[in-house]
Amino acid sequence: MIYRSTLLLLVIFAGPVGADVQQARTQVDADNLAAARATLEQQLRSQPDDQSVRFLLARVLAWQGETAAAIPLLEQLSRETPGNADYLLALGQAQLWDGQVHAAIATLEAAAFIAPDYPDIDNAMRQARMALSAPSNRITLSQRSARRRHELEVSLRQDWLDSGFDNWRRQRLDYFSTQAEGIAWYGALLREQRFGEWDEGVEAGAVFTLDQNWSLQPEIGYQFSPFFLPDWYADLRLQRSLAKGFLAAASLRRTEYATSRVERIGLTAERYWDAWRGSYTLNVSDVSNAGTPVGHNASLDYYYAGLSYAGLRLTTGEEEAIEGSQLFTSSVRAMGLQGRHWFEPDWALSWELGHHEQGDYYTRRWLQIGLRHAF
Structure with missing residues (x-):
């Protein structure tokens, strides 16, 4: 070590x-x-x-x-x-x-x-x-011992849509592996249903600590026979620790669909103080044949009882969306609440609910529940 x-x-x-x-x-x-x-x-x-x-x-x-x-x-x-x-x-x-x-x-x-x-x-x-920054879509770098720690989470999600659209469903199995001063890696198996079709895929990523201030996080995803999800995506995130609890990050992401492509750059600023974490991300995308949407994401998390947390997520601006196999750009407004509660040292309940307005196309509400085990 x-x-x-x-x-x-x-x-x-x-x-x-x-x-x-x-x-x-x-x-x-x-x-x-x-x-x-x-x-x-x-x-x-x-x-x-x-x-x-x-x-x-x-x-x-x-x-x-x-x-x-x-x-x-x-x-x-x-x-x-x-x-x-x-x-x-x-x-x-x-x-x-x-x-x-x-x-x-x-x-x-x-x-x-x-x-x-x-x-x-x-x-x-x-x-x-970094241990305090435990949003559900990023690897947790916290360690509970000097040995490697593994976590498995199974989660189910239901989305309810209006405007005559069928509801969505999603099932995930996520795996995380972390070790003090070591490389962290993670992966997932997923199944998602939209428009009466099921897509299945895999995701994998890692976090490399470059030195005491810099870390690098590559991530990839692949769908086997996609109908509405992308064929594949690749994401690369570079993060820098700054003074007084600030972090800055930049990410590049390419998402490839059967008939289109999305390239995105994300710029993130985070701040940690006491038991709080605040974050803002600016996303600028280039969607082939569908414009250049600009989106804004903000989050605020409160941490209690170790790594248990509850947080607020806000999204506004524009983003790409898909209807069937057709990709388009529209305005978006969304608000979500999420958290993770460790009710035992090695067991946690993850939860998420929210409201999403995809321009004039549809409004979507969702609920997700997950069970996580550390070993």
């Missing part, structure tokens, strides 16, 4: 280091965490007040995914030495991996006040803020 070498150097300067701690450090470097833990626990029995032993043991416990055991050790160290930014950094990381996102942000803000130019604190704060 990228923090280990830095934090092991901190242990060196925390005080005199015995042979057993040196041995444990060598075992950590060799990624033998079980042996390092045994060495440190044995050393702690003879030197219970040695801060360097307790600090390294807490870090090993966190790296093993046992954050519930690591956090009390790091809290005690922080109380004993209130001005130690390294202890606060390690505590904030453990809280983040444990899913205590709001507590992690508060701890990391205290660390940043003590050491404002500490790059590892900035990096951990970026991860915590």
